[in-house]
Amino acid sequence: MTPPRRIFTHRITDHGSDSPSVAGSEIFPYWSFTKTALAICALRMVEQGLLSLDMPLAGHDFSLRQLLNHTSGLPDYGALPAYREAVARNEEPWPATRLLEVAMAQGRLFGPGAGWAYSNVGYLLVRDLTEQASGQSFAQNIKLLICDPLGLGSIALASSRQQFGRVLWGGAQSYHPGWVYHGCLTGTAADAARLLHGLFAGRLLGPEMLAQMCQCQPLGGALPGRPWTECGYGLGVMSGSWGAAGRVIGHTGGGPFSVNAVYHFPDMDQPLTVASFTDGQEEGIAEHAAAARAHPA
Template sequence: MTRQPPLHACRLFDDGGCETFGDPDLMFPWWSVTKTAIAICALRLAEQGRLDLDAHMPDQPFTLHQLLTHRAGLPDYGSLPAYHAAVRADEEPWPRDALVEAAMAQGRLFAPGQGWRYSNVGYLLAREWIEAVAGQGLGDLVRAQIAGPLGLDSVVLAQTRGQFARTAWPEARRYHPGWVYHGCLIGTARDAARMMQGLFAGQLLRAESLSRMRETLRLGDALPGRPWTAHGYATGLMSGRVGAAGRAIGHSGAGPFSVNAVYHFPDLPRQVTVASFTDGHDEGVAEREAVRLAVSG
């Protein structure tokens, strides 16, 4: 018999309805949904005149916008077998420079703006660039630019094993969040949904900034084992179509022991944002649950 994974989710309707599935107080790793938060912080700082998304990083050929859209031509450390072996062995995270050197030894993949490749290294550099401009760490930036305005009380940038041990999955008790080099937010399913809903409701960005954030590079059609019938990437957002549910805009995430999907579905008669969290390694499980909850509302 196929095991049914545990599901913890929140469904928020634009008309004010809210439903939770599972314990609403449980904390979860947000994994790559953190990329959406980093992109929001960058766009808010740009609105405040504190940075230029299209400026080149000092001594580098790419811009901040190219980093945030995975178009800088940088490789990813996720392709390094030694990285995954070290995580499995529960080692301490590598020094930042050692990680970047190992990843960059794979070589640049294309000239900036001339291709697309998902890169956690790119988001590490984007985070560092934003922190340097703002004079604040990512945790403080998320509190000031996102969690504070929306009242997201649970959201924390996890930096220690002890903080990660607060999350729902038993495996988190021995995982160091420093292995997620761009940072890993933790929080409830409801606050993940509220962040995404607040973004698309215009509570975080001006209309022109949100429009730019949503500009999508189409990457292809269906993905095996996942609900996408067309998929692409915007600025810190996965964006495409999921069959009868129409457009889905948000982000999925995966770590060594859990997955999540946090998406806004604007084409449904009753617009809805869903955050789903489950254990395992297959992002498609969380994505399919998000779609199922969206269309069953």
């Protein structure tokens, strides 16, 4: 018999947390919600004049903006058979140089700005850019630019099996977080919600840069099994509508054994943010749980 699914959520408004009884000190992998945090770091460096959003990167024909909104034309590595087989065998992660060689052997998908394709390779390059521009590691940038300003004590970058061992789900025991090449943040559901809510409260980026981040490229309508009625992608954020819940901005993430959905709901009478974490691989379950917490039937 399949064990019952465990769902952890945390909801926060401008007035504080709202009944966080179903989530506490449990630590979860943030998976691709890490992209939102990475984009915040990159955009903060644009504000500081350390990076350019629209100039072509040195040695490349695409810009930081195109990496952040997945319009660079770079391929992905997640569906590569050799990658998936190595992860399934619980091998040690490949060196980044090998990963890039294998991924780029697929060829460019299109010219910069000529299409849209989700690319973890692109976010690996964003991580490299932020580290080069700041002279600090991604973990240090996350601490200085996000965690310290918001007082987020649980969030940490997991780069070893030992660091990943604090994750709640049992599947973490047979997974090396290094297989997430742009990095995999871990932390509580509460801190995930506080991170995104702090962003939209204007505590991490200025109004102009936040508006740039939220500029959405429309990608389509309803998605089967998921709450999306309209969907698109900004700079490190998924954006669209979830029916009666209205507009949503945030990110869904998933790995071999768990999924999450962290979203801001700006159209509510009182804007709020919900983080939802569950086991399994069905992203729609985490998204529907977030929608239900934001807009109870």
